[in-house]
Amino acid sequence: MKEMDNPYAPNMAVIKEIIKETPDTNTYVLCLKEKKFNFRAGQFVMLSLFGVGEAAISICSAPAPSKEFALTFRKVGMVTDAIFNLKEGDKVWVRGPYGNGWPIEKIEGKDLLLVVGGCGCGSFRSLLMHIFMDRERYGNVEILYGTRTPADQIYAYEHEKWRSMPGVRLLRTVEKKDGQKWDEHIGLVTSLFPFIKTKPDDSVVFTCGPEIMMKFVGLELIKKGFSEEQIYLS
Ligand SMILES: Cc1cc2nc3c(=O)[nH]c(=O)nc-3n(C[C@H](O)[C@H](O)[C@H](O)COP(=O)(O)OP(=O)(O)OC[C@H]3O[C@@H](n4cnc5c(N)ncnc54)[C@H](O)[C@@H]3O)c2cc1C
Numbered sequence: 001m002k003e004m005d006n007p008y009a010p011n012m013a014v015i016k017e018i019i020k021e022t023p024d025t026n027t028y029v030l031c032l033k034e035k036k037f038n039f040r041a042g043q044f045v046m047l048s049l050f051g052v053g054e055a056a057i058s059i060c061s062a063p064a065p066s067k068e069f070a071l072t073f074r075k076v077g078m079v080t081d082a083i084f085n086l087k088e089g090d091k092v093w094v095r096g097p098y099g100n101g102w103p104i105e106k107i108e109g110k111d112l113l114l115v116v117g118g119c120g121c122g123s124f125r126s127l128l129m130h131i132f133m134d135r136e137r138y139g140n141v142e143i144l145y146g147t148r149t150p151a152d153q154i155y156a157y158e159h160e161k162w163r164s165m166p167g168v169r170l171l172r173t174v175e176k177k178d179g180q181k182w183d184e185h186i187g188l189v190t191s192l193f194p195f196i197k198t199k200p201d202d203s204v205v206f207t208c209g210p211e212i213m214m215k216f217v218g219l220e221l222i223k224k225g226f227s228e229e230q231i232y233l234s
Pocket of ligand 1: 044053054055056057058059072073074075076077078079080081099119121122123
């Protein structure tokens with residue numbers, strides 16, 4: 001089996017499974033027709049449909065060499081709208097992977113604080129899958145995850161499994177219940193900061209989400225004693 005050798009050449013992939021995450025966000029499990037795919041957690045692909053265009057989308061699956069990988073994206077425009085009209089068995093095209101990915105080597109043997117906002121950011125799941133595949137290489141993992149409403153929480157069907165992993169703590173928050181069942185925190189993701197257990201010594205922070213969120217996450221963490229050098233933005 002050949003690997004994807006030319007990152008600029010589009011490769012055909014079949015939609016193997018479509019998972020509805022939120023009203024406007026789906027996860028697509030794709031299977032490359034011919035070649036296997038090798039990527040780092042945090043890298044992205046260019047996803048395209050001929051005659052429509054292409055969009056950058058982060059890979060959200062475990063970074064193990066395989067013909068299969070997954071992408072989570074919101075329906076926001078030309079390409080994503082067109083792909084939302086496709087069904088399992090239909091074909092799309094991918095180029096890549098691109099980008100440096102998360103600096104995983106920086107978290108070996110250290111605690112990780114992961115601050116995530118919104119539903120357009122699947123790369124943190126790829127990072128978690130990487131850590132879970134090789135759990136003893138990393139310290140405690142504390143995940144703070146915030147969305148507008150409970151229905152906007154992506155991968156909600158996996159959250160209890162994440163919580164059951166050794167040394168993993170998941171704190172979730174929503175801005176408003178919006179009439180849905182929710183018995184966890186309410187407020188912006190930064191309103192979870194008083195509950196953070198990760199200490200600034202010997203830890204690393206990764207954050208992904210809207211730019212405005214990452215800005216305030218950085219500022220608030222610096223007030224809590226974390227240094228700029230240990231905070232990585234997506
Ligand atoms: C490295 C990287 C990784 C990414 N990963 C993800 C991911 O994992 N998941 C995800 O959901 N997104 C991700 N994105 C964002 C995604 O690439 C964009 O949302 C992309 O534009 C979607 O393509 P599209 O053709 O569907 O939308 P587009 O047609 O490009 O529209 C995108 C936005 O621009 C607006 N727009 C379009 N045309 C106009 C116009 N003429 N005037 C004004 N506004 C306009 C649309 O209303 C929409 O809000 C990522 C982006 C980058 C750079």
